[in-house]
């Protein structure tokens with residue numbers, strides 16, 4: 010199901026939040042809206058996501074220790090005691106106090122730990138690992154009574170032969186695991202950290218940009234030409250890989266096992282889509298024996314033709330997308346690409362985007378991670394495609410390499426012949442849109 014959630018921003022992750030840009034600041038005190046540009050907001054969100062993710066994981070662990078047996082048993086004893094004697098003994102009170110004080114001590118450790126995680130997230134790349142010093146100080150301070158326990162956590166992590174309180178060791182192990190998970194994301198951040206902030210370079214954009222309506226410049230964006238995963242999203246499961254064993258490059262297309270996945274059979278004729286009520290398209294791929302001349306690779310063959318599209322300023326609906334060349338009915342036009350995120354991240358982002366009222370995205374809600382608690386994945390796309398109640402494009406899900414539903418891709422196909430310089434539109438299919446529809450179609454709902 011395709012729903013709209015306002016504008017179409019997407020940018021690659023970057024990390025300029027806490028260090029000054031290498032470029033000279035244009036003003037000493039930039040106007041708020043300049044500071045809170047989409048990229049900056051994006052960075053903040055990234056950091057926020059990471060902190061929430063990490064602190065949740067650790068707090069869940071730590072809290073489960075405190076809400077555990079000891080407390081439950083103590084409360085049971087108290088209840089029974091009051092029932093029988095109608096009073097609470099000093100013993101019980103002391104026990105309660107000691108439980109509370111141990112909770113407070115442990116809680117303060119968890120708090121420091123979360124602060125420490127904050128340091129990991131916000132640290133510049135050359136700050137690597139000094140986090141362990143900070144945590145070691147806390148640990149030493151807290152456990153100064155245990156003089157025999159020497160903690161040297163500053164070097165490579167936990168020494169194996171030292172006596173370390175179990176809860177601390179577990180917290181460290183958790184932290185290390187989480188940090189390992191963050192590694193790929195971290196190197197991406199590092200790369201971006203060292204990159205200069207530049208406005209989108211026209212030549213690098215797959216589209217041309219045109220505005221003869223007003224003086225607005227295209228919003229500050231970075232483009233991606235392919236999908237990329239948020240670090241919270243797992244790789245597609247291996248069992249979802251598929252491929253065919255056809256000979257002769259799938260010439261007998263109806264019996265190709267990839268096509269068998271498609272509910273409606275082979276939906277193309279001469280490379281053009283002939284029906285849209287097909288569920289999804291399953292293209293042949295690297296697991297098949299065929300090559301690029303196979304008739305079941307229509308999207309792959311025609312992908313990356315975005316140079317024929319132009320982002321332009323419409324007279325009444327902000328930016329839009331149009332085609333600079335005529336498009337034949339049934340042709341594949343372009344793919345929705347962006348960042349694949351999970352439901353938790355998408356919830357967090359929607360809240361922030363809504364509050365800031367300055368970034369937005371399309372939500373394509375179509376996947377469940379059946380293994381792991383039905384996580385819905387969303388694409389955040391970078392297109393400026395406007396809505397029309399009589400859209401000239403139709404959105405069709407397609408698969409290549411994996412049929413893991415979390416990684417389905419979204420293709421736009423022409424529903425009719427489209428002449429050059431025509432705006433390309435899709436039907437958002439939303440009931441109560443937050444905007445008054447100005448599509449101008451005689452079928453406007």
Ligand SMILES: C[S@@+](CC[C@H](N)C(=O)[O-])C[C@H]1O[C@@H](n2cnc3c(N)ncnc32)[C@H](O)[C@@H]1O
Nearest residue numbers: 015016017326327328393394395396446447448
């Ligand atoms: C995905 S964005 C499309 C790009 C947008 N025009 C821009 O300048 O960023 C969706 C937003 O465009 C505007 N929009 C799209 N289709 C529209 C329509 N038919 N009528 C009025 N506004 C529309 C709405 O503000 C909507 O929230």
